[in-house]
Amino acid sequence: MARVLLFTFLILTFFASCIISQNPPVNLPLAIRSPYFNCWGDATAPGQNWPFLWNSNHLGLYGSIRVDGIAYKWVGGDSPGLNLTSRVDLQITPTRTMYTLQAGPSMLINVTFMTPIETEDLVTQSIPFSYIYLDAMSTDGQPHDVQVYLDITGEWVTGNRSEIITWKGTKSATSTFYETWLSTQTQYEEKNDQIEDATAYIAMRSGPTVTATVAGLFDNRGGFSDKGVLPDPDTDTSRAVSDNWPVFAVAADLGRISQTSQSVVWAVGVARNPVIAYTTGTGAVQNRAPYFMVQYPNIESAIDAFLLDSDDARQRSIALDAKIAGDTAAISPVYTGLVSLAARQVIGSTDLTIANGTDGKWNMSDVKMFMKDVGSSGRINPVETLYASLPYFLYVNASYIGYLLEPLLEFQNSSQYTQPYAATDLGTSYPKAVGSNQPHAQGIEQTGNMLIMALAHAQSSGDGSLISRYYDLLSSWAKYLVNTVPNASQQVTADLESMTNMSNLLIKGIIAIQAMSTIAGSLDRGDDASTFSNSAQSLLNTWVTSGVSPDGSHVLATYGDQNSWALPYNLFADKLLQTNLVNITFYTSEAAFLKTFLASSSSPETPFGIPIDSSVTSQADAGWSVFTAAITPDTAVRDTLIQPVYSAIASNQSTLTYSKIYKLDSGESVSGRSSPALGAILAPLALNLSIKTISVPPPPPLPPKRSIAGPVVGGVLGGLGLLALGFAGFFYWRYRQRRKYRFSGKLDIDEAGSPGHATIYGLPPGSDPGAFPVSPESPDDRGSRELLMASNTPMVVSVVRPSKHQEAAQQRERYMLPPGSAPSPPTSSNSGHSTDPGSSVEPPTTVSPTSGSEVQGLRVEVENLRKAMQQIQVAPPEYSQ
Structure with a gap:
């Protein structure tokens, strides 16, 4: 009977689209919802090591279950003397990390860390919370006394553990929660990659057996372990993070059960308002709010809604996981696991925002999304990272890429921006989006990225408003490319390569010019469409002659260098946009070359892949490797390129979060830890998306011409x-x-x-004058x-x-x-006057x-x-x- 119950429990818990990681990474995403809510955990023994921020800062997250008076820890670290749960199984999906753990001899629990990825609802996507579900069942078929516990510390709100925090507890008919924040907040400032103006929350649905308190970690955790109940709250309302470590706990007594009838659900979050200081094209600074506030005027109502939505949110996540599993399984099981590992960290690097209009109400037409270059530079909306993540956003919801492009285009369309090419970002220090008007040498790289993304957004969403509104700006950038691609000696890539006439860089510029032709055609600007198309074709002829090997088999690293080679990852845009500049036969030739090259003794291939071109020897780029795999018609070559990326991420030698650029000899991170650039991993899925008819709104009225009519x-x-x-x-x-x-x-x-x-x-x-007739x-x-x-x-x-x-x-x-x-003719008069003409x-x-x-x-x-x-x-x- 016990075995039947156990089997039923596992089926009910893991029935939908779960991915079994035979060789999981050392660390797994737990709760990644925003740049400052970015929590990771240990894959093998979650109860032995503390969860951490992407940069390895410890985050106080501690959970335990008490069975028949004995406590077992299921998440957290550094708690000597406590009993530990042991891992039975691990399941990873794009939205969930699920541990199956044994708590003592008679209780099996499943703990699910779930961060929703909402494909339709902007409000729920922008709520800065994550779920933790706990389900339990006995393995002996007998009922047991069970209490559950979870707490957080002030480490969630500052990178300086000696700073003073303040807290408050709230219990309503709907929710029970604690919140904590810095006593003296500094808006928009970071310390050790953590923001100094956040508030952390731990919450649960209110119930008769639900309690919450704040106390020193030994009082709270020890008290629950010993007695199964929480101590009285501390009399303090503030003290330093590390001063007797005040912890904020929410616990529930489940009573005597053999199996939970429904999941125990906690919500953990890190909230900020405002979230971004955005400098508009007029020079005004907008303090932009999180988007969920259009529906929930305060965090309390958002917490209530989030907890009430826990069941439906899980069903939506299961459905999305199933869809992704079905789409990725058509490629390979390894690819399914790769997408499952990387999905949450992409959207978890963003903030979805709204601003007030001039009437003081939310301006629903002013939705903007901002991305932090997490794990790398900390820049705002870094264009090359947006470009790498493009496949992810197109697959999840193409509107998101429009919201990310909007602030970049708006700023560069203003008088504050004077460069002839696209900017690299909106600023160097998230979350202060001050704009960037600095000259740089990545003109082809970033301008090409912007034009490609603008068209990709329009084609995938069917929304032509962005390309219509910023047509003149996009057109000017295309003209810059027409003039610069033939003279690219001083150009640099986003990978900081600076060789003269890099073939892979120049083909991106040529594709971008053709993309502008398509944009012009969709807006009925036939003359521009023809002009840009002709320019692209002319430049392509030169590229084919100089940038491709004489036998037409592969792309060279630089024009004319017959001893060089490059991964042609920028041809991904040609396939994505269906600009069809490059003949389909070339893709077949390139795949044949890579297959032979990878099998040769001169190949630089390692278990973790190959570099992006012949000029690089020690590192690989996960995004560009999968871009290349996506366009390869030979499935064997495709899988050969994907497998090393998974190996690098899952390598036990890599003790950090997943990185875009890593060492070829070990898989260790070089840069881009927890980077949204890993959205590039969805490139093969993006190529299966259909291109929609672009609907162009009526153009805004032109300024009235000065007329001479008046x-x-x-x-x-x-x-x-x-x-x-x-x-x-x-x-x-x-x-x-x-x-x-x-x-x-x-x-x-x-x-x-x-x-x-x-x-x-x-x-x-x-x-009498009056009598005159x-x-x-x-x-x-x-x-x-x-x-x-x-x-x-x-x-x-x-x-x-x-x-x-x-x-x-x-x-x-x-x-x-x-x-x-x-005229009246002369008439006869009765007065007797003569009418004789003479x-x-x-x-x-x-x-x-x-x-x-x-x-x-x-x-x-x-x-x-x-x-x-x-x-x-x-x-x-x-x-x-």
Whole structure:
């Protein structure tokens, strides 16, 4: 019966996608969630050695289980006199490290350290916590009294163990937890690779048998071991990390059980807010918050949600582990183990952030991710490391690479950046992303990396917003490559190689130019697409002639050096982006060359692989080795390149965390311990991803062109207004001239001295001006009349004899008639005046002052002018600049 229960326990615990490491590394990832929450543990005996930060700083994490009054330690170190658990089995998946341990003669436990890798939910991905699950069952089929315990120390919040820490305990209906932080925090400052502004947490779901306390390590751990209960909390609320080592413990009494009905779950975390000081393109500094705060306004609510989600989170992790196991198994079991070991350390080097908008609310369109060059330089968003990790992010969630590229592109698109090529990073000291405008010699390397990543993001996510928004910047970089690839004598690689015309470097630049052609084509910029494609093809012709061996079998280390060779890892981008610059037959030839070369006596191959080219003799690069394996069509050669990378990571000679660059003779780390660059290990999986149709959002509106329409319209209106005033002034002057002679009398206006003259008659004596008959007038007519006349007194004008001036006046009458009407012909008068054309006297005509026809004509002109001005205002003419 006991054997049946044991079998059932193992099946239930490990049923999904677990990877059995026949030859596990010395150290394993336990809880890696951010650059400062990066905890590793001993693979063989987790209860004998302390967990540690990637740089080997000890981290206080201690766990024990008490069975029938006897305590057994399952994680931690330096505790003499305590009973230890013994390892029965070890399972490693991309998200979990699972120990099966024997606790005394009658209890088997499984401890699972799980750090979720969320492929969809940004909120859960950004919560800075990790799970520790414990399941137990008896091996004799009998129930036993069981209590469980876990604690952390102040070592999680500072690299200086003599600093003063403060703490606080909280117990709510949902969660029970302790938190600790430095009494005097220094924002954004590190000591010994640990940040000085963090708060560490240990938590568990609240329950009737769940307790928590803070006490000296001997009181807490010893008290639990002896009595199965926690002591009363210390009366202190702060002291130095190493002063009687205050430890923060959470324990639970499971009662008398033969098997746990559900997992005991702790949450351990290291939280910070803000997490990044980012200098924007305007020079302003943003103190950016962890992304989870868009949903959880404080850490307490985030802890509650994280603990409540523990079951679902485990199911999501199991599903992701199963997917990765299925995809990697198609390559090899060794490859499956390699991916399982490296997955957590990639995303665990990042912080996903959000910033406030101008309205004080979270700006949901301003999501940025930041990466620390863990284990190496400590730089922010190091471009060559982003490029190496690209396959990982494309596989997990292509949007993540967009969030990582955004701050780099934003800064370099601003006036603060003046170099013609891409920067190497956003700053040299995480988490202060101050930007970098420093000149450097890695122009082809980093510019090529940025263009390749920009297109890869668009093709894998289908989101063209990034390449659209920064098109001009990307285009300028491509032009730099067009001019620099043919003259690359001063260029340096990210591996710090500085030979002239390095073939592997130059092909990256050529692929990047072709990538820009694809970017241009996806944005319907056909001319640019053709130009960049032609340039890439021209440069490729030179590369094939000079950078490839004469027999076309392999890539040379440098142009023309027939005795050299190089791993063609930069051809990975050609396959990933499907730019297809290099003929498929060349990949086959290169694989054949490598196969023969590796089998030859002159090969530098060791159990840990080969160097990246013939100029290097002592070290290998895990990322570039797997990049090369990914593009190799010969599976035997592919596996030959992958196996040594696993051997180096799993080597018992390597006592450190997994490194990108290691010694060929021992597998020991050279640089990049716990580096996110090991995301390169997913390169074979990335090549199986489909390319999506790029959806390009509508381009932002262009700045308005300076148009001359406004000035022209203004000039027209002003001119017409002056013309109208001119007409009004002229007729008013005429009116004033005539008004001088409103009395009866004669005025000779024949300036030429002709006998003709005009007599202006006033109203008959006693006439009433108001009784003078006038036609009804519209408001516009009335306005025109009042404008032109100082008085509305009718006048009778008798034209005695025509003169040149009269004829001219008659012509003006005809001109000023309403459109479409004809001048009135002479008519017979009932007054008895003669109408004989030969007569020297014409009949009198009754008109308004000046002339009725003139006024009417002027009214018409004013009305036409008014309509013309309205039309101009409604529909101004269009002009091109």
